[in-house]
Amino acid sequence: AQSVTQLDSHVSVSEGTPVLLRCNYSSSYSPSLFWYVQHPNKGLQLLLKYTSAATLVKGINGFEAEFKKSETSFHLTKPSAHMSDAAEYFCVVSDPGGGNKLTFGTGTQLKVEL
Amino acid sequence: GAGVSQSPSNKVTEKGKDVELRCDPISGHTALYWYRQSLGQGLEFLIYFQGNSAPDKSGLPSDRFSAERTGGSVSTLTIQRTQQEDSAVYLCASRSATGGNYGYTFGSGTRLTVV
Numbered sequence: 374a375q376s377v378t379q380l381d382s383h384v385s386v387s388e389g390t391p392v393l394l395r396c397n398y399s400s401s402y403s404p405s406l407f408w409y410v411q412h413p414n415k416g417l418q419l420l421l422k423y424t425s426a427a428t429l430v431k432g433i434n435g436f437e438a439e440f441k442k443s444e445t446s447f448h449l450t451k452p453s454a455h456m457s458d459a460a461e462y463f464c465v466v467s468d469p470g471g472g473n474k475l476t477f478g479t480g481t482q483l484k485v486e487l
Numbered sequence: 488g489a490g491v492s493q494s495p496s497n498k499v500t501e502k503g504k505d506v507e508l509r510c511d512p513i514s515g516h517t518a519l520y521w522y523r524q525s526l527g528q529g530l531e532f533l534i535y536f537q538g539n540s541a542p543d544k545s546g547l548p549s550d551r552f553s554a555e556r557t558g559g560s561v562s563t564l565t566i567q568r569t570q571q572e573d574s575a576v577y578l579c580a581s582r583s584a585t586g587g588n589y590g591y592t593f594g595s596g597t598r599l600t601v602v
Contacts, residue, residue, distance in 0.1 A: 407591075409593075416596065419591070473518070475530075479529040
């Protein structure tokens with residue numbers, strides 16, 4: 374069985390300050406991990422993915438995430454938040470033994486203030 | 488098409504009625520998934536189709552829910568005798584056979600409201 378836990382349901386940062394969205398995973402397999410972003414009334418957009426290559430993964434819009442097996446974590450970071458980053462972010466794990474079904478975390482709502 | 492297309496984008500239905508939600512995946516994508524996003528919740532897996540294999544229905548919440556995929560392309564999710572707790576956004580995603588864990592593309596979803 375696989376699961377992800379997003380440790381914060383809401384995160385609020387000031388524009389220009391760093392962003393940290395936390396995610397811990399549980400998987401019986403060597404996991405594939407993703408971060409998706411969902412802007413209001415928009416579809417899900419893939420930010421980045423980890424698939425057992427480099428442990429530091431760079432994504433779109435300046436986001437990156439580091440896979441830490443010892444901590445079973447895959448936290449999402451960005452050095453400097455922009456107003457347009459305000460959205461909901463989902464940490465996701467894929468089950469290669471089950472048709473590559475995606476298991477989503479419950480999401481973190483990121484608020485960016487002036 | 489260029490992306491995954493879902494219709495309708497919004498659906499309001501009366502409790503007890505049946506609804507059909509449609510998903511048109513990216514051409515050539517053999518895998519198709521349905522997810523449900525309820526208010527304040529993450530995405531919940533419903534059903535998965537891969538080529539001509541029997542679908543994985545393990546996520547369907549009740550026997551009122553069913554889905555089919557005709558000709559390996561378009562899929563229809565049917566909810567019979569809708570209940571208010573069925574209100575949610577229903578998302579479809581497709582993936583190519585060679586995509587592995589890459590290349591999931593989501594549609595914009597159908598927002599279902601049961602009144």
